[in-house]
Amino acid sequence: MALSPRVREPENREQLCCTFASRYVRDSVPKFTMPEKSIPKDAAYQIINDELMLDGAPRLNLASFVTTWMEPEVDKLIMASLNKNYVDMDEYPVTTELQNRCVNMIAHLFNAPIGEDETAVGVGTVGSSEAIMLAGLAFKRKWQIKRKSEGKPYDKPNIVTGANVQVCWEKFARYFEVELKEVKLSEGCYVMDPKKAVELVDENTICVAAILGSTLTGEFEDVKLLNELLTEKNKETGWDTPIHVDAASGGFIAPFLSPDLVWDFRLPLVKSINVSGHKYGLVYPGVGWVVWRSKDDLPDDLVFHINYLGTDQPTFTLNFSKGSSQIIAQYYQFIRLGFEGYKNIMENCMENARILKEGIERTGRFNILSKDVGVPVVAMSLKDSSQHTVFEISDHLRRFGWIVPAYSMPPDVQHVAVLRVVIREDFSRSLAERLMSDIEKVVQLLDILPSPLPLKAANVSTIANDSDHHHKVKKSEMEIQAEVLEFWKRLVDGRRTGAC
Known part of the structure; x- marks a missing residue:
């Protein structure tokens, strides 16, 4: 907001x-x-x-993980339910039932245990930010209850994450007074190191948050190794520090493309998982989901019971009123696509990411930072940033209509600046090829343009020096402008004739 x-x-x-x-x-x-x-x-x-x-055109916004296209049939369902307030469960029992079905489908997808002792529970949210707030509150309250019962202080909770976490984790820590202990990143490793994470765990740690699909590079963190190392530490210390998996981006990727990758409720310490329906869940914003391993992992005193809308309704949300349309849209996608449909879409996204990655590598100008196993994201840095930066490339790509974000990595690796392209379902092969072509054109244009800082320094120095040298610099600038104009003329003519 x-x-x-x-x-x-x-x-x-x-x-x-x-x-x-x-x-x-x-x-x-x-x-x-x-x-x-x-x-x-x-x-x-x-x-x-x-x-x-x-x-900007949403489909050309390659900064966003958020879904920008759905089928016309679901658009009709959304429009027909815009006036339904989801929280009024007594008035709209079918919508409530659809939410419950979605929760069960997601819990099954994440291999939640089924039995008398462990039955997964979950809820739909406005997005993963709310889902993370709810999961964090559950961990904090459960930790506080345990500390109180042991007669120990319960006023200094902390949570361990990597420095690559999304800002919503920082919001949770600040809003709900939880210390955020971040594992520093290092050159070439832009996700949380499980060993370093476990070293930061102490008796006040309410949970360790692992990311399945880093915002920075799309990479999956090693949740299985984290579970193993944390299990050993819990045995040594007598603690029972749990794990939360932030699968906002990767939760609808891994089950379809990497079913043998163990990251979910198959790991005993994973107590809750959040996922964004409006990312690779393929629904317009905003809808998210959070699922707990069992009812015991959600403290009862966080659940409110209301009856002024008709009947007794348990609720655990930060928002009260919210629309029903996105939940209905999520259910549509689940039954419309099924496992096969999601798998085909994710495979196609990964293939387009591979094509784009190979095209960018052929330019010889970029280092690819994203991994093969992860979210379909292409993150890249310039091999030589001494003259121009990825921020300039991002700015020039806007002239072609593309929104491609450029950003610096977190502290300790902030000298690394990155361009990131998110591949969504509506990013076709032809668009990938066009983007590759436009990136090449921008790089060629930057070869003509001088580096901004040296040029500024040169202009300042020439004012203080002889006028003849100043004249030469100005003449050079005029020549540069002529070359740039000629470049754009060739580009426009090429597009008219289809030569580009």
């Missing part, structure tokens, strides 16, 4: 003016205060639609 400060209207009142709306209204619409009068619905639509045209 973007924080929006209150904005005071200037004296001349900044206003929205729309050519099309003038057919219906003559008065402009104020930007930051509510209009005094109503306007026709057509005008309101056109005013907003005109501004939204300046947003």
